Amino acid sequence: xxxxxxxxxxxxxxxxxxxxxxxxxxxxxxxxxxxxxxxxxxxxxxxxxxxxxxxxxxxxxxxxxxxxxxxxxxxxxxxxxxxxxxxxxxxxxxxxxxxxxxxxxxxxxxxxxxxxxxxxxxxxxxxxxxxxxxxxxxxxxxxxxxxxxxxxxxxxxxxxxxxxxxxxxxxxxxxxxxxxxxxxxxxxxxxxxxxxxxxxxxxxxxxxxxxxxxxxxxxxxxxxxxxxxxxxxxxxxxx
Amino acid sequence: xxxxxxxxxxxxxxxxxxxxxxxxxxxxxxxxxxxxxxxxxxxxxxxxxxxxxxxxxxxxxxxxxxxxxxxxxxxxxxxxxxxxxxxxxxxxxxxxxxxxxxxxxxxxxxxxxxxxxxxxxxxxxxxxxxxxxxxxxxxxxxxxxxxxxxxxxxxxxxxxxxxxxxxxxxxxxxxxxxxxxxxxxxxxxxxxxxxxxxxxxxxxxxxxxxxxxxxxxxxxxxxxxxxxxxxxxxxxxxxxxxxxxxxxxxxxxxxxxxxxxxxxxxxxxxxxxxxx
Amino acid sequence: xxxxxxxxxxxxxxxxxxxxxxxxxxxxxxxxxxxxxxxxxxxxxxxxxxxxxxxxxxxxxxxxxxxxxxxxxxxxxxxxxxxxxxxxxxxxxxxxxxxxxxxxxxxxxxxxxxxxxxxxxxxxxxxxxxxxxxxxxxxxxxxxxxxxxxxxxxxxxxxxxxxxxxxxxxxxxxxxxxxxxxxxxxxxxxxxxxxxxxxxxxxxxxxxxxxxxxxxxxxxxxxxxxxxxxxxxxx
Numbered sequence: 001x002x003x004x005x006x007x008x009x010x011x012x013x014x015x016x017x018x019x020x021x022x023x024x025x026x027x028x029x030x031x032x033x034x035x036x037x038x039x040x041x042x043x044x045x046x047x048x049x050x051x052x053x054x055x056x057x058x059x060x061x062x063x064x065x066x067x068x069x070x071x072x073x074x075x076x077x078x079x080x081x082x083x084x085x086x087x088x089x090x091x092x093x094x095x096x097x098x099x100x101x102x103x104x105x106x107x108x109x110x111x112x113x114x115x116x117x118x119x120x121x122x123x124x125x126x127x128x129x130x131x132x133x134x135x136x137x138x139x140x141x142x143x144x145x146x147x148x149x150x151x152x153x154x155x156x157x158x159x160x161x162x163x164x165x166x167x168x169x170x171x172x173x174x175x176x177x178x179x180x181x182x183x184x185x186x187x188x189x190x191x192x193x194x195x196x197x198x199x200x201x202x203x204x205x206x207x208x209x210x211x212x213x214x215x216x217x218x219x220x221x222x223x224x225x226x227x228x229x230x231x232x233x234x235x236x237x238x239x
Numbered sequence: 240x241x242x243x244x245x246x247x248x249x250x251x252x253x254x255x256x257x258x259x260x261x262x263x264x265x266x267x268x269x270x271x272x273x274x275x276x277x278x279x280x281x282x283x284x285x286x287x288x289x290x291x292x293x294x295x296x297x298x299x300x301x302x303x304x305x306x307x308x309x310x311x312x313x314x315x316x317x318x319x320x321x322x323x324x325x326x327x328x329x330x331x332x333x334x335x336x337x338x339x340x341x342x343x344x345x346x347x348x349x350x351x352x353x354x355x356x357x358x359x360x361x362x363x364x365x366x367x368x369x370x371x372x373x374x375x376x377x378x379x380x381x382x383x384x385x386x387x388x389x390x391x392x393x394x395x396x397x398x399x400x401x402x403x404x405x406x407x408x409x410x411x412x413x414x415x416x417x418x419x420x421x422x423x424x425x426x427x428x429x430x431x432x433x434x435x436x437x438x439x440x441x442x443x444x445x446x447x448x449x450x451x452x453x454x455x456x457x458x459x460x461x462x463x464x465x466x467x468x469x470x471x472x473x474x475x476x477x478x479x480x481x482x483x484x485x486x487x488x489x490x491x492x493x494x495x496x497x498x499x500x501x502x503x504x505x506x507x508x509x510x511x512x513x514x515x
Numbered sequence: 516x517x518x519x520x521x522x523x524x525x526x527x528x529x530x531x532x533x534x535x536x537x538x539x540x541x542x543x544x545x546x547x548x549x550x551x552x553x554x555x556x557x558x559x560x561x562x563x564x565x566x567x568x569x570x571x572x573x574x575x576x577x578x579x580x581x582x583x584x585x586x587x588x589x590x591x592x593x594x595x596x597x598x599x600x601x602x603x604x605x606x607x608x609x610x611x612x613x614x615x616x617x618x619x620x621x622x623x624x625x626x627x628x629x630x631x632x633x634x635x636x637x638x639x640x641x642x643x644x645x646x647x648x649x650x651x652x653x654x655x656x657x658x659x660x661x662x663x664x665x666x667x668x669x670x671x672x673x674x675x676x677x678x679x680x681x682x683x684x685x686x687x688x689x690x691x692x693x694x695x696x697x698x699x700x701x702x703x704x705x706x707x708x709x710x711x712x713x714x715x716x717x718x719x720x721x722x723x724x725x726x727x728x729x730x731x732x733x734x735x736x737x738x739x740x741x742x743x744x745x746x747x748x749x750x
Binding site for chain 1: 644645647648650651652653654658662665666667745
């Protein structure tokens, strides 16, 4: 069972990512607390995906500090997190084998666990099929299932439903809610305002690499602190 | 997983067959480094089973042409050497790589050529004169060009006429750098005269429309020699098996077998070992 | 053109009566070339994978060298292996010259660079796709390499077949280190060379046709195995 208290709360300060002269993530400060579904929102190119990758340890920051509940950085922390990417990466094997792969990484060879996980995303009937032949929505559900198979404390999702139809989107959101109920911390990037309204407990708003606010959801949607967020919510192009 | 096990099975099979050395280290077999005319003409196919039946020793023939055979023998990669380049053979023994050289058998060289016979050498029994006419008319001539016994003989004949066709290499004089068979293929293909040993010519499957023009000259005499590779230089040489083969081929049984080999009714090799 | 017709008839003839010499030569060709390919894959797949995903100084130079080695001339390899295995050479004591083992060694030297270079490309391409996901899952390197090799198995099968094509078709290496000894080290290509030098062009061509059929058979078998594995819906 995930124990969010171990990694969380996490405190991020001065996080910066620079390429050449451009700051793609600029002096980010935020807090990740257990229990809330945190949505990161903002227009395209705001740096949301980059921020996620920095938090997950896939990219090294140019400056700044990420302090998890445990002091050490590196593989130890990343192993207790998982990420669902915008485009699912399917291993060229069966659906079941994809889950087995993740389970084996954490030392589990339990077919029962695999079947259970496939059921939670409704793919138990597809267990033997080549994963690459699944539809986009099914592949993303499999991706999500694979991520959850590692029993992460923190689950990052990078616009997982951006390319999916409404039915698949609903399915993904259901599973995310379920995982959250079971105790997994959710950090979810989305540019879809409707999705944020459905899911978010708190919203981090980003624009131009900078974090403008971290606000509880009801307040954010009612009356955001920053004018940029206000324009964004109003459906305007925020430049 | 099934596919993996099939591949694993294949791997085990082929490796299992491949890795253990299957050269015979005992003296039940020996390696004969040889010129190609004796092999390609079918002489060994006739001769060696007789020897094997008599001695229980299998002879493995590496037929590569005189130059390479001598080189291999110098490296000790064989037990017996059989070629037809007397001077080179004697040097081989003098340098200590061979024990002793013996005459085994002889045949002769002939000159073959295209039906048009541009140099008009048909019927000549003087080989040197024929070559002089070929050079004079600049008729195409395909040479071995590979320091084989045949090539050495050819060079001797040109030299005796004070001719140096190598200067014109690439024009009418074409050096193939190849074995007798390959050179014959080239000659037939381009309508060029070729100096060849009679055995290879008679057994060659691609004569095209070529005719045999010059034969019978004493200068075209072709002597084959056999030498035991020196175990003092290369301890792994199978001296005992090698000597048995030499003794047999020089003895009455071997010499009779050589004479008994005929291709299309013609005897190709004439035994002339000195009785011991 | 006469030779072509005669060759075709001769080929059918040889196959129909299952000529024992022919079967012996075919068997040895397969044994030598398949062994060389298998050893080359055992060496080449992991090294290719390491080159494909590794990042270390000198990697680019190494890749260029391996790629260049794909063009090793068979006769040069044959010569070099001969010089090593010759009784006058450093490995003469192994008494491997003029044996199928020597031929396998020579062909492995020819095929291993091909397998390494091509599998490097295959693995690198797949790695580009998997890399971020693998890092997210904290997949250890050895597991990653194994996963990449398994997932790329179809492309790698093609790589192995490319290596096999090179091996079964070459004559320069095996003729020098094998000696083309009758009933010992004679394979399809050296037999074809021999028959050509004997002027038996129709027979040489017939053997050539049979060699092509052989290569087709091997490729077809792999395709069938592949189809079967795909129908098993992957393990």
